[in-house]
Amino acid sequence: MNGKIPHIVQYQGSKRLLAPQILQYMPYKFHRLLEPFAGMAAITIAVAAERRAKQYFINDINKPIVRLLQTAINVPDELITKYTQIWNGQFEYSGGHLEHFYHIRDCFNAGEQTAENMLYLLARCVKGAVRYGKNGKFNQSPDKRRHGTNPQKVAENVYAIAALLKGKTQFSSIDYRQVLDITQAGDLVYMDPPYQGVSNVRDNRYYSGVDFETFSKSIEILNKKSVDYVISYDGECGGKGYGNDLPESLRCTKILLKAGISTQATLLGRKDTTFEALYLSDRLANKLFDFIPKQMTLFD
Numbered sequence: 001m002n003g004k005i006p007h008i009v010q011y012q013g014s015k016r017l018l019a020p021q022i023l024q025y026m027p028y029k030f031h032r033l034l035e036p037f038a039g040m041a042a043i044t045i046a047v048a049a050e051r052r053a054k055q056y057f058i059n060d061i062n063k064p065i066v067r068l069l070q071t072a073i074n075v076p077d078e079l080i081t082k083y084t085q086i087w088n089g090q091f092e093y094s095g096g097h098l099e100h101f102y103h104i105r106d107c108f109n110a111g112e113q114t115a116e117n118m119l120y121l122l123a124r125c126v127k128g129a130v131r132y133g134k135n136g137k138f139n140q141s142p143d144k145r146r147h148g149t150n151p152q153k154v155a156e157n158v159y160a161i162a163a164l165l166k167g168k169t170q171f172s173s174i175d176y177r178q179v180l181d182i183t184q185a186g187d188l189v190y191m192d193p194p195y196q197g198v199s200n201v202r203d204n205r206y207y208s209g210v211d212f213e214t215f216s217k218s219i220e221i222l223n224k225k226s227v228d229y230v231i232s233y234d235g236e237c238g239g240k241g242y243g244n245d246l247p248e249s250l251r252c253t254k255i256l257l258k259a260g261i262s263t264q265a266t267l268l269g270r271k272d273t274t275f276e277a278l279y280l281s282d283r284l285a286n287k288l289f290d291f292i293p294k295q296m297t298l299f300d
């Protein structure tokens with residue numbers, strides 16, 4: 001991979017930094033990549049940057065997120081012009097830049113769920129974390145120290161992403177199970193569902209939780225259809241695992257990727273390395289490990 005992988009905007013849980021490691025476990029060339037839990041589609045963008053697949057399918061249950069990606073890829077000029085207008089507006093707003101954020105958030109919650117409003121909210125909110133209250137309203141606060149990525153930087157990234165994916169990408173905003181229904185042999189599915197540790201708690205990090213049993217059953221169907229897949233699921237920190245492993249009956253190969261030093265542990269004066277689990281379908285692991293000795297791939 002040459003240089004940095006472009007990204008539209010910060011997104012909590014983005015796999016951008018892990019992408020080079022994750023791509024090591026994908027075939028060199030394949031027909032179509034599907035991302036049912038795309039978020040900001042870091043893996044789709046990284047795969048496209050290496051021109052590994054011919055077609056791409058981006059899905060996320062959160063509609064404004066998909067609208068943002070679709071607009072960025074298909075009509076980048078439109079997105080950049082509108083984002084620039086909103087971004088400049090914060091410096092002219094009578095109540096100041098924080099009030100401007102709340103104003104755009106109110107417009108979004110009143111139904112103006114446009115790509116540019118979503119982009120501005122993500123660029124300006126705390127940790128790029130999409131949070132919705134019980135009433136379904138976006139309720140994340142602005143990051144008081146930042147004004148959000150400047151339009152020129154966003155433009156560079158958006159044009160780079162559009163050049164990689166325009167004309168090759170389908171979009172949808174449906175439940176992941178409906179996306180898995182349309183998969184066929186020859187496809188590669190990359191899945192990054194919300195973490196188990198956070199998906200069922202009250203302050204939900206993402207739009208909707210994903211039930212473990214239902215998810216496992218969906219994977220079983222992919223096995224039956226001989227569709228290759230890679231799943232990011234759960235994490236481990238300092239030897240302490242959290243969340244369930246995927247059931248052994250699915251016959252996946254589990255790999256631990258080094259994700260960095262845990263900020264939580266650093267605060268407590270420890271230096272625990274965090275690991276992120278990656279599960280490969282049995283078929284894919286068999287194909288890959290014909291070329292790569294298994295033990296060398298675990299912690300490189």
Ligand SMILES: C[S@@+](CC[C@H](N)C(=O)[O-])C[C@H]1O[C@@H](n2cnc3c(N)ncnc32)[C@H](O)[C@@H]1O
Pocket residue numbers: 011012013014015016036037038039040041042043059060061062065174175176177192193194195206207208209210
């Ligand atoms: C961990 S994030 C994905 C981050 C992504 N890999 C990236 O690099 O930006 C999980 C995503 O799953 C989406 N999601 C949650 N429940 C879903 C469902 N039932 N079907 C499809 N997407 C869902 C969330 O909206 C969220 O964007």
